[in-house]
Amino acid sequence: xxxxxxxxxxxxxxxxxxxxxxxxxxxxxxxxxxxxxxxxxxxxxxxxxxxxxxxxxxxxxxxxxxxxxxxxxxxxxxxxxxxxxxxxxxxxxxxxxxxxxxxxxxxxxxxxxxxxxxxxxxxxxxxxxxxxxxxxxxxxxxxxxxxxxxxxxxxxxxxxxxxxxxxxxxxxxxxxxxxxxxxxxxxxxxxxxxxxxxxxxxxxxxxxxxxxxxxxxxxxxxxxxxxxxxxxxxxxxxxxxxxxxxxxxx
Amino acid sequence: xxxxxxxxxxxxxxxxxxxxxxxxxxxxxxxxxxxxxxxxxxxxxxxxxxxxxxxxxxxxxxxxxxxxxxxxxxxxxxxxxxxxxxxxxxxxxxxxxxxxxxxxxxxxxxxxxxxxxxxxxxxxxxxxxxxxxxxxxxxxxxxxxxxxxxxxxxxxxxxxxxxxxxxxxxxxxxxxxxxxxxxxxxxxxxxxxxxxxxxxxxxxxxxxxxxxxxxxxxxxxxxxxxxxxxxxxxxxxxxxxxxxxxxxxxxxxxxxxxxxxxxxxxxxxxxxxxxxxxxx
Amino acid sequence: xxxxxxxxxxxxxxxxxxxxxxxxxxxxxxxxxxxxxxxxxxxxxxxxxxxxxxxxxxxxxxxxxxxxxxxxxxxxxxxxxxxxxxxxxxxxxxxxxxxxxxxxxxxxxxxxxxxxxxxxxxxxxxxxxxxxxxxxxxxxxxxxxxxxxxxxxxxxxxxxxxxxxxxxxxxxxxxxxxxxxxxxxxxxxxxxxxxxxxxxxxxxxxxxxxxxxxxxxxxxxxxxxxxxxxxxxxxxxxxxxxxxxxxxxxxxxxxxxxxxxxxxxxxxxxxxxxxxxxxxxxx
Numbered sequence: 001x002x003x004x005x006x007x008x009x010x011x012x013x014x015x016x017x018x019x020x021x022x023x024x025x026x027x028x029x030x031x032x033x034x035x036x037x038x039x040x041x042x043x044x045x046x047x048x049x050x051x052x053x054x055x056x057x058x059x060x061x062x063x064x065x066x067x068x069x070x071x072x073x074x075x076x077x078x079x080x081x082x083x084x085x086x087x088x089x090x091x092x093x094x095x096x097x098x099x100x101x102x103x104x105x106x107x108x109x110x111x112x113x114x115x116x117x118x119x120x121x122x123x124x125x126x127x128x129x130x131x132x133x134x135x136x137x138x139x140x141x142x143x144x145x146x147x148x149x150x151x152x153x154x155x156x157x158x159x160x161x162x163x164x165x166x167x168x169x170x171x172x173x174x175x176x177x178x179x180x181x182x183x184x185x186x187x188x189x190x191x192x193x194x195x196x197x198x199x200x201x202x203x204x205x206x207x208x209x210x211x212x213x214x215x216x217x218x219x220x221x222x223x224x225x226x227x228x229x230x231x232x233x234x235x236x237x238x239x240x241x242x243x244x245x246x247x248x249x250x
Numbered sequence: 251x252x253x254x255x256x257x258x259x260x261x262x263x264x265x266x267x268x269x270x271x272x273x274x275x276x277x278x279x280x281x282x283x284x285x286x287x288x289x290x291x292x293x294x295x296x297x298x299x300x301x302x303x304x305x306x307x308x309x310x311x312x313x314x315x316x317x318x319x320x321x322x323x324x325x326x327x328x329x330x331x332x333x334x335x336x337x338x339x340x341x342x343x344x345x346x347x348x349x350x351x352x353x354x355x356x357x358x359x360x361x362x363x364x365x366x367x368x369x370x371x372x373x374x375x376x377x378x379x380x381x382x383x384x385x386x387x388x389x390x391x392x393x394x395x396x397x398x399x400x401x402x403x404x405x406x407x408x409x410x411x412x413x414x415x416x417x418x419x420x421x422x423x424x425x426x427x428x429x430x431x432x433x434x435x436x437x438x439x440x441x442x443x444x445x446x447x448x449x450x451x452x453x454x455x456x457x458x459x460x461x462x463x464x465x466x467x468x469x470x471x472x473x474x475x476x477x478x479x480x481x482x483x484x485x486x487x488x489x490x491x492x493x494x495x496x497x498x499x500x501x502x503x504x505x506x507x508x509x510x511x512x513x514x515x516x517x518x519x520x521x522x523x524x525x526x527x528x529x530x
Numbered sequence: 531x532x533x534x535x536x537x538x539x540x541x542x543x544x545x546x547x548x549x550x551x552x553x554x555x556x557x558x559x560x561x562x563x564x565x566x567x568x569x570x571x572x573x574x575x576x577x578x579x580x581x582x583x584x585x586x587x588x589x590x591x592x593x594x595x596x597x598x599x600x601x602x603x604x605x606x607x608x609x610x611x612x613x614x615x616x617x618x619x620x621x622x623x624x625x626x627x628x629x630x631x632x633x634x635x636x637x638x639x640x641x642x643x644x645x646x647x648x649x650x651x652x653x654x655x656x657x658x659x660x661x662x663x664x665x666x667x668x669x670x671x672x673x674x675x676x677x678x679x680x681x682x683x684x685x686x687x688x689x690x691x692x693x694x695x696x697x698x699x700x701x702x703x704x705x706x707x708x709x710x711x712x713x714x715x716x717x718x719x720x721x722x723x724x725x726x727x728x729x730x731x732x733x734x735x736x737x738x739x740x741x742x743x744x745x746x747x748x749x750x751x752x753x754x755x756x757x758x759x760x761x762x763x764x765x766x767x768x769x770x771x772x773x774x775x776x777x778x779x780x781x782x783x784x785x786x787x788x789x790x791x792x793x794x795x796x797x798x799x800x801x802x803x804x805x806x807x808x809x810x811x812x813x
Contacts, residue, residue: 125348130348156342156390160623163618163620164624166607166623167616167618167623167624168626169585169587169611170587170607170611170615170618171624171637171688172608172611172637172640172641172688173608173636174608174640190626193625193627197622201342204343205344207327208343208346209346210328211300211336212346212408213331214356287703287705288673288675288702288705289673395573420700423572423573423769425769425771426573490704495775495777499800499801502797502801503801503804517774520778521782524782528807528808
């Protein structure tokens with residue numbers, strides 16, 4: 001039995017709930033320190049779970065987004081004391097302390113909340129996700145089947161796309177271009193024949209599924225929901241309490 | 251176990267029958283290999299026996315076809331899937347799950363067996379094909395050969411009465427292919443499972459099969475025990491299948507009348523016979 | 531002599547790493563123009579990875595690959611396509627149009643062959659592989675062996691100097707295999723360099739002159755094919771099985787009792803020898 005201390009081994013439902021709690025906390029609080037703590041908490045979890053690099057990349061991407069948001073927001077708020085004027089002789093571009101504060105909160109909120117999503121996704125193997133969606137949320141079997149097939153095929157599709165691009169480059173097609181727009185256009189062009197082979201495969205796959213007892217209309221059995229362990233209950237309870245506390249304090 | 255009598259099948263929209271007037275009987279526990287060139291009709295027969303033709307691959311049929319008590323043409327692949335296992339050479343279009351253990355246990359889970367039983371069968375099957383310990387691996391991370399073995403493990407887990415193979419050794423190297431045929435033929439003999447393999451490489455199946463059926467253009471040309479194959483080298487060459495070297499040599503020496511009877515039935519026997527009877 | 535022949539592929543100390551694994555370890559060899567070389571070894575040895583270095587689909591982690599003098603690190607695949615033709619194992623990864631004619635024309639368009647030449651080249655290539663009657667067909671609807679022939683035609687139309695065949699027989703029956711190998715031999719006679727990756731030792735024995743043996747990323751042998759089947763230990767290490775004729779010849783003591791000028795042996799030659807050494811009157 002694997003240890004449930006590792007968040008990776010938690011039931012997907014716990015991870016999902018934890019993620020919701022983090023997002024909700026980020027929007028309930030007005031304190032910069034709380035938001036920074038939430039971000040630090042997620043960073044800590046990511047490092048302990050071995051996905052520190054993923055979270056770091058997420059943070060960097062979100063920082064860019066936050067910076068952009070800040071730029072738009074910061075000039076829109078005129079209350080408060082003016083700290084800095086960008087273009088003095090035109091009297092344009094006033095940055096106030098209030099504006100700074102609001103922008104900062106918004107950015108931190110975004111980072112703390114949105115950043116939790118890729119973190120939870122990368123810590124949840126596909127099988128757990130399927131179990132969450134079909135077992136816990138009770139998506140009908142036919143849709144789950146489509147979902148499993150899609151998830152199962154993503155690596156295959158990606159691999160085939162890569163093989164097709166290599167094959168075409170080998171015939172002189174400029175598939176090895178560095179230009180991203182050209183690359184995009186090419187991927188779209190290659191998608192069509194790839195889809196043809198994939199459709200053929202999906203057809204065979206459907207045949208295989210049916211022969212093995214899974215029919216869309218029938219009583220197809222799917223991954224059941226994974227029960228929560230005591231550690232998870234504990235942490236979820238603490239988090240819920242923390243969340244309640246934040247509401248009270250704000 | 252399997253009976254076809256004067257059976258013909260024509261795909262919808264085609265004027266020529268893909269299978270013409272086939273009559274063949276296969277017993278429980280027998281390993282029958284169907285060998286022939288590309289359009290011989292082997293894949294069509296594969297589809298007929300597993301119930302997907304004409305249910306999925308539309309067409310019309312005549313004559314009698316029975317697998318056990320069922321007529322696959324009538325009951326379809328869903329029902330046939332309960333007693334037969336079909337394996338093709340493209341594992342990617344047969345693997346449906348994200349992890350190895352889910353894949354092997356898939357059919358059993360669908361049929362409502364309890365977890366303990368499924369776990370037992372999964373472990374047994376993985377052990378049989380040499381994928382022990384692979385339970386938690388994601389199916390996408392397996393190599394071509396491993397995927398093919400996974401598909402076979404999934405088939406064995408349901409204890410089928412008939413196993414159908416359609417050129418399933420394509421992604422394996424010769425050693426891997428031989429290991430698998432060895433494994434399957436041993437398993438099927440022990441469990442009295444009828445094994446039907448569509449192959450294009452005669453030399454590969456020869457050491458394992460009980461019977462060889464030569465097909466060309468939808469017809470059966472020869473239906474012979476594996477020991478008699480050596481008497482039909484001309485037919486094999488005519489339909490465009492590679493004749494194993496020892497058979498060619500035996501055929502030639504026999505024409506010159508110096509090999510004696512009965513003809514050696516394997517490469518080893520041929521070597522012994524040539525040594526004894528011919529060489530000083 | 532060998533030294534007079536031009537080197538078309540030069541591989542120096544090639545190392546290839548994928549992720550954390552060293553897939554190719556210090557590979558060295560040269561291939562001369564017009565040679566027919568077989569690249570063999572068990573699955574997972576790194577053969578496909580090595581092939582990809584030949585048209586810069588992969589760049590060496592260490593070492594150099596020179597194709598007719600051009601360094602693959604500075605030459606794009608689409609440029610090398612004019613010299614190196616690749617027939618992939620799975621034709622479905624290559625076919626992207628719905629008319630055989632267009633499929634064969636695809637490479638011609640993208641390597642800058644003048645349009646006046648297209649028709650002739652397309653018909654020529656189609657004729658070689660025996661699909662002239664299918665030029666208007668949809669390649670996706672053809673059976674698999676024919677799809678591979680379409681792929682081959684599209685590569686042949688480019689008249690590559692070096693032709694790489696990656697397991698060309700897995701999609702074909704015996705007749706199709708013989709056709710492809712016959713084309714390969716004809717091309718060799720016209721000066722094309724051939725590289726064949728296959729598990730079929732009978733093809734290696736019949737068509738290839740030289741064998742490169744790859745096991746677990748290392749080139750453990752580079753020798754003439756005739757000598758290959760004499761090396762029992764090497765065959766075992768590389769998990770290779772001798773073709774039937776050689777197995778029978780060894781078991782009958784052919785090699786020890788004769789001193790043949792060549793180690794290549796055909797079934798007919800073996801039969802001749804058996805008859806010569808026969809203790810029975812031959813009727």
